[in-house]
Amino acid sequence: MTLTSQLTVGVAAFDRYLAICHPHKYALVITRSTSNIMCILPWILPTYVILGPMLGWRNWYPGIPCSFDIIFPKSLRATAYIIVYIVSIITAILYLPVLKTAWRYYQRMNKYQQNQTRDHMQTTNKMKKAILGAKVTGIVTIAFSIFWLPYMTLSSWIMVSPTAKSKLESDLANWLVFFGASNSIVNPIIYAWKRPDVNQQFKKVFCGSKPVSHVEHIKT
Template identity: 25%
Template structure:
């Protein structure tokens, strides 16, 4: 009997990061469902506008569409499971499904940084090498960059998933509401050295290196813009500012995930819940707002969609 219980415990994990769930579960459910609908409508709405409008079939807008699609996929990986847990009597998940959610979570997070790197490169070529832009940013190049941005993080995570599947669990309660870096705390520490070292390698290649590339690229754009005419400075401000806002927002929120897993800082359960919800709420929710308001061409099409021209009588 004890052996059967051990096998059951090793198969299922419990989410222990919820706060007053039984008391506020319907409130949590309504709020998170509303946010999820807004995220899907905002991201997929602008994605569809970019796809439909031929005037937006340029590399810059194609990369924005890819980023918004990435945000929608990221949210879909999190919210349906979270909404089910809010209404369930027990917040449990199988180990295999938890590993899958964690894999998609970090794969799409890595894709976010790579897409932002690609967008920074696109802006660099457009502003610093305008005469060569059409030659460099061909359709084939754009497609290769998009495929690389989505496949590279996923491929890097495959060895990590294989290693984690063979690790023994010493605890079965996640101090979280989603399957994220909290998983690393469940493994028996005697067998996680290679796993944690590989995690640092992934962090360096999918987060730190892209961030350094983005900062270097935008510093070059900034220098060129200062030395150029007012028109170039305005173009740089209009097209680069939204990307920098998204990068700053996403980097700040992702840093929490790293702090929890790598620095072993012990936050209260309420603080953990708030920070986790910020990661899955703010960035996917504000991405379409930032690009919808700050990108002039997208904003123009949104106004045409929602503000109908007045019909004057004769």
């Protein structure tokens, strides 16, 4: 779940980077095939990790309590943690030019807001939508780090520590897993808070109401 969440955030950050920093190349890069690959990619490695134990890999003898350490060896856990850290760093690097471009955009819009043509207003609305998507992805990334970083840090320390894992460390790691998993509950709240179009689609699906244009709800 951690891998899937972080890889999804990384893919979304790459999408927002192209949309804001290279808008003219976006349609050429993000095609239907590319979008399908980006949607499937975050699930490939986690599925591979999960299928092993489900198919009988790393079985243990009867009478031995089931433990995460028994099912997933250190090499597999280390690989997963390294991937999460690398994707987190790449996501942060991608957001630097996104923030820089967004800041320049707001400065330019404040200066020329009164002299916009119709075509320019359409371009402005598209850029606002792209920046809004980047804001949401950024908030989701920060929330992911807050919820999962404690567990990742403790697990990394336990894995490299020369001493055996104590009961306190084991209990704390178990509670931090639940804390990290609660991130999945927070994400829908973030999208409902920052994306009015999400609220409109929910109303359309569950209440049958007509959705309002997303442009009318864009917030800066």
